[in-house]
Amino acid sequence: EVQLLESGGGLVQPGGSLRLSCAxxxxxxxxxxxxxxxxxxGKGLEWVSGISASGGxxxxxxxxxxxxxxxxxxxxxxxxxxxxxxxxEDTAVYYCAKRGDYGDDAGSYxxxxxxxxxxx
Amino acid sequence: SYELTQPPSVSxxxxxxxxxTCSGDALPKQYAYWYQQKPGQAPVVVIYxxxxxxxxxxxxxxxxxxxxTVTLTISGVQAEDEADYYCQSAESGGTYVFGxxxxxxxx
Numbered sequence: 001e002v003q004l005l006e007s008g009g010g011l012v013q014p015g016g017s018l019r020l021s022c023a024x025x026x027x028x029x030x031x032x033x034x035x036x037x038x039x040x041x042g043k044g045l046e047w048v049s050g051i052s053a054s055g056g057x058x059x060x061x062x063x064x065x066x067x068x069x070x071x072x073x074x075x076x077x078x079x080x081x082x083x084x085x086x087x088x089e090d091t092a093v094y095y096c097a098k099r100g101d102y103g104d105d106a107g108s109y110x111x112x113x114x115x116x117x118x119x120x
Numbered sequence: 121s122y123e124l125t126q127p128p129s130v131s132x133x134x135x136x137x138x139x140x141t142c143s144g145d146a147l148p149k150q151y152a153y154w155y156q157q158k159p160g161q162a163p164v165v166v167i168y169x170x171x172x173x174x175x176x177x178x179x180x181x182x183x184x185x186x187x188x189t190v191t192l193t194i195s196g197v198q199a200e201d202e203a204d205y206y207c208q209s210a211e212s213g214g215t216y217v218f219g220x221x222x223x224x225x226x227x
Contacts, residue, residue: 044221045208047218050216059213103169104151104216105168110164111162113162
């Protein structure tokens, strides 16, 4: 059974940093591209970042480019999102998602998310 | 980046048909995907590649495409189908975009 467990969320001040982790199990992690998608309170889904299966290619939404960095450690079956220079508008539930079971889906299977709150 | 536009809400009586549209200039060139999200839960794919249905998704969910608009149809709506629905497609360069979302209310 595919399992994705996000952690690392919490309250951070504007301008601060946070690193999210996503522990994957139930599938061959190194074979799949992964995504981060966020959802602000009461709002819609926003794709944030993606990484190829090998980790060699990374992609970002314009809203986070230059501030967020996605990475993965296949030896630990873990996906990361390093978030720097955080802003109030980054407040959201952050989901990690396993990509590609259906082609160009942003996420064929999702974790339950971790809440990031940026506030002073 | 470009936008995918959905109606904010659709209301339907049980047993009737709900249709949710998603419009975007790139849709003739890119497949569309549909996600269902119930309150407090993660999204689930209900339609992929415009009209394909994942295993385990009821047959009442179907998808179609015409030009710059794709449509998710829920035939014989049930109370459990009340949820938010999002379309999604790929942009060039490995990025993705979600639609604005549609809240389906079962009356």
